Amino acid sequence: MERDLPIGIFDSGVGGLTVYRALHERLPNERFVYLGDTARVPYGTKSLTTVERYAVENARFLARHGTKLLVVACNTASALALPAVRRAVSIPVVGVIEPGARLAVARSRRRRIGVIATEATVRSRAYATTIAHLAPDAHVIERSCPLFVPLAEEGWADTTVARLVAEEYLEDLRDSGIDVLVLGCTHYPILRRTIQQAVGEGIKLIESGEAVAEEVAQLLEERSLSARVKRDERERRLGDDLDHFYVTDAAERFARVAERFLGQAPTVLEAVEI
Amino acid sequence: MERDLPIGIFDSGVGGLTVYRALHERLPNERFVYLGDTARVPYGTKSLTTVERYAVENARFLARHGTKLLVVACNTASALALPAVRRAVSIPVVGVIEPGARLAVARSRRRRIGVIATEATVRSRAYATTIAHLAPDAHVIERSCPLFVPLAEEGWADTTVARLVAEEYLEDLRDSGIDVLVLGCTHYPILRRTIQQAVGEGIKLIESGEAVAEEVAQLLEERSLSARVKRDERERRLGDDLDHFYVTDAAERFARVAERFLGQAPTVLEAVEI
Numbered sequence: 001m002e003r004d005l006p007i008g009i010f011d012s013g014v015g016g017l018t019v020y021r022a023l024h025e026r027l028p029n030e031r032f033v034y035l036g037d038t039a040r041v042p043y044g045t046k047s048l049t050t051v052e053r054y055a056v057e058n059a060r061f062l063a064r065h066g067t068k069l070l071v072v073a074c075n076t077a078s079a080l081a082l083p084a085v086r087r088a089v090s091i092p093v094v095g096v097i098e099p100g101a102r103l104a105v106a107r108s109r110r111r112r113i114g115v116i117a118t119e120a121t122v123r124s125r126a127y128a129t130t131i132a133h134l135a136p137d138a139h140v141i142e143r144s145c146p147l148f149v150p151l152a153e154e155g156w157a158d159t160t161v162a163r164l165v166a167e168e169y170l171e172d173l174r175d176s177g178i179d180v181l182v183l184g185c186t187h188y189p190i191l192r193r194t195i196q197q198a199v200g201e202g203i204k205l206i207e208s209g210e211a212v213a214e215e216v217a218q219l220l221e222e223r224s225l226s227a228r229v230k231r232d233e234r235e236r237r238l239g240d241d242l243d244h245f246y247v248t249d250a251a252e253r254f255a256r257v258a259e260r261f262l263g264q265a266p267t268v269l270e271a272v273e274i
Numbered sequence: 275m276e277r278d279l280p281i282g283i284f285d286s287g288v289g290g291l292t293v294y295r296a297l298h299e300r301l302p303n304e305r306f307v308y309l310g311d312t313a314r315v316p317y318g319t320k321s322l323t324t325v326e327r328y329a330v331e332n333a334r335f336l337a338r339h340g341t342k343l344l345v346v347a348c349n350t351a352s353a354l355a356l357p358a359v360r361r362a363v364s365i366p367v368v369g370v371i372e373p374g375a376r377l378a379v380a381r382s383r384r385r386r387i388g389v390i391a392t393e394a395t396v397r398s399r400a401y402a403t404t405i406a407h408l409a410p411d412a413h414v415i416e417r418s419c420p421l422f423v424p425l426a427e428e429g430w431a432d433t434t435v436a437r438l439v440a441e442e443y444l445e446d447l448r449d450s451g452i453d454v455l456v457l458g459c460t461h462y463p464i465l466r467r468t469i470q471q472a473v474g475e476g477i478k479l480i481e482s483g484e485a486v487a488e489e490v491a492q493l494l495e496e497r498s499l500s501a502r503v504k505r506d507e508r509e510r511r512l513g514d515d516l517d518h519f520y521v522t523d524a525a526e527r528f529a530r531v532a533e534r535f536l537g538q539a540p541t542v543l544e545a546v547e548i
Contacts, residue, residue, distance in 0.1 A: 039324050040314060045427075050313050050523045147435075150424040153319075161421075161438050168435065249324045 003225050006031035006244070007216070008062030008091075009071045010055075013041035014153070014257045015186030016073030019096065021262060022209030023071065024243075026217055029227045032243045034266075035062055037274070039249035042149055043076040044118025044185065051120060055081035056088045057274050061246075063089040068225050071216060072096065075185045075208075076118050079126035092219055099215045100182050100208030101130040107204055108180045111138045114173050114203070116195075117184030119144045127184055141176055145169045145188075152190040153257065162191060166198035174199050182206045190261070245269045277499050280305035280518070281490070282336030282365075283345045284329075287315035288427070288531045289460030290347030293370065295536060296483030297345065298517070300491055303501045306517045308540075309336055311548070313523035316423055317350040318392025318459065325394060329355035330362045331548050335520075337363040342499050345490060346370065349459045349482075350392050353400035366493060373489045374456050374482030375404040381478055382454045385412045388447050388477070390469075391458030393418045401458055415450055419443045419462075426464040427531065436465060440472035448473050456480045464535070519543045 007027075009020055013036050020034055035058055037043075043051050055077040059070055070093045072078045072085060078095030086093050104113050115127040122144040131140050147165050156162050173181065181203050183189055189207050196205060220226045245266040247254045259265040281301075283294055287310050294308055309332055311317075317325050329351040333344055344367045346352045346359060352369030360367050378387050389401040396418040405414050421439050430436050447455065455477050457463055463481050470479060494500040519540040521528045533539040 039320060045524065045527065046313060047524045146428050147421075147424055147430075150421055154420050156421070159442075161435060161442065164435050164438065168433075250319065250321045253319065 002068050004227055004229065005066050005068040006033045007069050007071065008033050008035070008065070008067030009073050010035040010037065010058040010062060010077075011073040011186060012036070012043040012054075012076065013038050014254060014261065015149070017258055017261045018186050018189045018207070019071065019073035019209045019212055022213040023216060026210070026213035027220070029229070030220075031227070033062060033065055033067055034243065034245045036245070036247045036254055038247045038254055042118070043074060044120050044149065045146065046120060048080050048120075048124075051076055052081040052084045055085050059085045059089050059093070061272070061274050063091060067091060069094065069216065069219065071212065073186055073212075076120045079117075079121040079124040092223065094212060094216055094219065096186070096208040096212050097126050097184075098130055099211035100184065100206060101127055101134060103208070103211040104180050104182045104206045105131060105135045105138060107206065108138065110177065110179045111135060112176070112178045113138055113140050114176065114178040114181040114199075115140060115142045115184045116145050116148075116169070116173075116181065116188065117142065118149070119146060121184055127182060141173060141178060143169060143173060145185075148191055149185065149187045152187045155260065157191045157194060162194045163197065166191070166194050170195065170198040174203075178203060180204045180206055182208075242267050246272050248272060248274050276342050278501055278503065279340050279342040280307045281343050281345065282307050282309070282339070282341030283347050284309040284311065284332040284336060284351075285347040285460055286310070286317040286328075286350065287312050288528060288535065289423070291532055291535045292460050292463045292481065293345065293347035293483045293486055296487040297490060300484070300487035301494070303503070304494075305501070307336060307339055307341055308517065308519045310519070310521045310528055312521045312528055316392070317348060318394050318423065319420065320394060322354050322394075322398075325350055326355045326358045329359050333359045333363050333367070335546070335548050337365060341365060343368065343490065343493065345486065347460055347486075350394045353391075353395040353398040366497065368486060368490055368493065370460070370482040370486050371400050371458075372404055373485035374458065374480060375401055375408060377482070377485040378454050378456045378480045379405060379409045379412060381480065382412065384451065384453045385409060386450070386452045387412055387414050388450065388452040388455040389414060389416045389458045390419050390422075390443070390447075390455065390462065391416065392423070393420060395458055401456060415447060415452060417443060417447060419459075422465055423459065423461045426461045429534065431465045431468060436468045437471065440465070440468050444469065444472040448477075452477060454478045454480055456482070516541050520546050522546060522548050
């Protein structure tokens with residue numbers, strides 16, 4: 001039955017695993033299929049047309065594999081390609097921008113909200129537009145931080161270099177009067193400590209993973225799509241019924257980074273061509 | 275006639291422009307068609323299969339456009355995909371590894387040669403293998419420097435951050451007894467000053483651009499493929515007969531970085547899908 005199908009998640013690479021982790025914790029009965037488009041990462045420096053094409057290809061791949069709901073875990077793809085993805089597949093689609101924006105608005109008292117993201121996400125003004133809808137009186141300051149993704153991928157999150165880069169990018173945000181800062185790229189939670197240091201303890205950091213998990217939980221409930229069988233029971237019954245991870249390239253590198261993220265390497269990991 | 279056709283050059287992005295510049299200076303009568311695969315950059319973190327596929331697609335695109343010779347300006351593609359590219363097209367193909375290795379051997383007195391390159395190039399051992407053929411007694415030390423490409427693309431070549439990153443990557447090369455260091459990625463010449471500082475003035479840096487231009491000049495001569503008409507005359511006769519630049523994505527960003535590299539933005543720049 002449809003409700004027993006897995007939930008599809010895609011990201012440009014490993015960053016979306018931070019969203020996967022939040023979903024997995026919030027919805028322990030659900031199964032997941034994750035696709036990391038590691039052959040074409042990064043998305044954040046690419047154009048609207050290209051990001052749309054890649055996102056639609058990823059969404060179709062996951063829809064073909066039998067998923068009941070699709071989470072676009074990549075901020076850049078959510079900012080640029082959500083309408084195109086919704087046209088391309090018939091299952092419900094959840095992006096990461098709106099849940100993150102909603103959480104930021106809920107947590108900001110001063111109504112001054114900072115957003116850090118990739119060049120493409122910032123250029124799209126997706127966060128500013130969404131926040132303006134939710135809270136017309138809110139003031140939004142956006143900054144792109146292109147070196148954060150390669151620093152996270154290189155495993156240099158807590159180095160002097162990362163701290164210097166963060167200070168360079170975030171110096172003016174520190175004294176801009178914002179009280180919350182949205183980590184508007186799924187890679188950035190890996191640099192959380194370094195970012196917090198650079199902006200100071202007075203600014204709350206917002207990760208969208210948790211908010212996305214909450215939205216997905218509600219949607220499943222509303223549409224009677226929640227899995228009926230407990231995950232533990234199912235795993236006892238069917239040994240191979242585990243979460244499935246696909247990458248478009250370099251599975252080994254993905255497994256290494258995923259292990260750092262999740263505490264363990266993915267059991268079922270497969271390289272595919274899209 | 276065949277000899278009047280342009281020379282094709284491709285790279286994963288803007289880095290190959292350092293090779294284009296050297297070719298343009300050495301062969302002022304030739305015309306060039308440059309393809310930067312900006313939609314799929316970087317290649318250096320990708321697998322053999324994927325780099326081969328991308329390189330063959332790029333080579334076919336340039337061959338279809340009527341070129342008499344093909345320069346693979348990307349070190350990663352040269353290291354991993356030269357045999358596949360040669361099978362895919364019928365024109366002569368020149369890579370950047372062998373000319374660079376030859377120059378390094380010629381300039382090293384101590385027969386201790388350092389090579390810095392992308393992860394994929396280092397993993398391929400292409401430089402070590404080529405140098406071993408040319409000088410069996412030479413000792414080669416290779417290091418990958420993944421953050422150099424994003425630093426160059428971000429325009430941070432001469433910053434404190436770049437200097438710290440260079441020191442971190444190159445500290446042990448400094449005292450390893452090498453007397454030459456090959457810049458085994460076409461992006462690295464942009465960080466030349468920072469790299470020289472990190473390893474000290476005693477080590478000669480080797481860029482392959484010049485060596486590649488020399489090899490191409492010889493090949494054109496041997497095969498009677500040199501252009502007959504002087505470039506200046508041709509440009510006077512045909513206004514549109516200029517070097518042509520193609521990118522697979524984000525032409526604006528390419529133009530901006532190209533201007534920094536070449537001193538002027540490309541006149542004819544077109545985005546294509548491959």
